[in-house]
Amino acid sequence: MKVSVVERILSANDRLALENQTLLDAHGVLGVNLMASPGAGKTSLIEQTIDALQGCLCLGAVDGDIATSLDADRVAARGIPAVQINTGGSCHLDANMLKRALSDVPLDEIDLLLVENVGNLICPANFKLGTHFSAVIASIPEGDDKPYKYPPMYTGVDVLIINKIDLLPYLEFDLDYFSRGVEILNSGIVTFEVSCKTGEGIHAWADWLVEQVEAHTQASE
Numbered sequence: 607m608k609v610s611v612v613e614r615i616l617s618a619n620d621r622l623a624l625e626n627q628t629l630l631d632a633h634g635v636l637g638v639n640l641m642a643s644p645g646a647g648k649t650s651l652i653e654q655t656i657d658a659l660q661g662c663l664c665l666g667a668v669d670g671d672i673a674t675s676l677d678a679d680r681v682a683a684r685g686i687p688a689v690q691i692n693t694g695g696s697c698h699l700d701a702n703m704l705k706r707a708l709s710d711v712p713l714d715e716i717d718l719l720l721v722e723n724v725g726n727l728i729c730p731a732n733f734k735l736g737t738h739f740s741a742v743i744a745s746i747p748e749g750d751d752k753p754y755k756y757p758p759m760y761t762g763v764d765v766l767i768i769n770k771i772d773l774l775p776y777l778e779f780d781l782d783y784f785s786r787g788v789e790i791l792n793s794g795i796v797t798f799e800v801s802c803k804t805g806e807g808i809h810a811w812a813d814w815l816v817e818q819v820e821a822h823t824q825a826s827e
């Protein structure tokens with residue numbers, strides 16, 4: 607049977623993703639892949655998460671963008687190790703990019719690695735990175751139709767974070783319609799409603815991360 611080039615690329619990526627996960631496991635690090643459209647608040651969520659977990663967990667971050675180190679600079683300013691990946695035009699991170707970045711992350715010093723994918727609701731859904739969880743961040747200004755228009759992104763993730771909920775009174779966003787779309791694709795998905803601006807809901811998300819890190823540590827002992 608003929609195997610398409612795309613399938614071969616994806617299976618090579620899966621192998622590297624497994625290597626990344628093995629490396630993270632060996633250092634007792636839980637990895638989370640954060641995906642979203644541009645401007646949904648990936649970097650802001652990382653900043654808020656760092657602040658919420660200060661003194662509780664040691665974090666590291668890898669930030670993917672087509673160009674600049676703006677996001678890694680923002681995250682590093684919060685006092686955690688942050689590595690920027692510039693994809694040079696590619697619309698997603700892949701396992702090989704993360705593998706290279708991991709060699710610059712002090713894995714022995716951290717418990718939790720937050721990976722900020724390139725802002726895009728399409729391509730990142732196709733490429734495993736080797737993180738233990740993947741999350742999609744939706745935001746109120748994007749509109750309530752995104753689960754219907756980008757089903758693979760909503761199907762393949764473990765966690766949904768709805769950001770900018772402080773804007774709900776001001777924008778046309780039907781939370782019930784949005785949630786019904788999510789429910790069809792990913793029934794019962796762990797969901798957090800947050801505002802990176804006001805801090806609402808951040809502690810519930812941070813507490814969930816602590817629980818996952820503890821479970822991961824116990825599983826690898």
Ligand code: MG
Nearest residue numbers: 648649677722
């Ligand atoms: Mg960003």
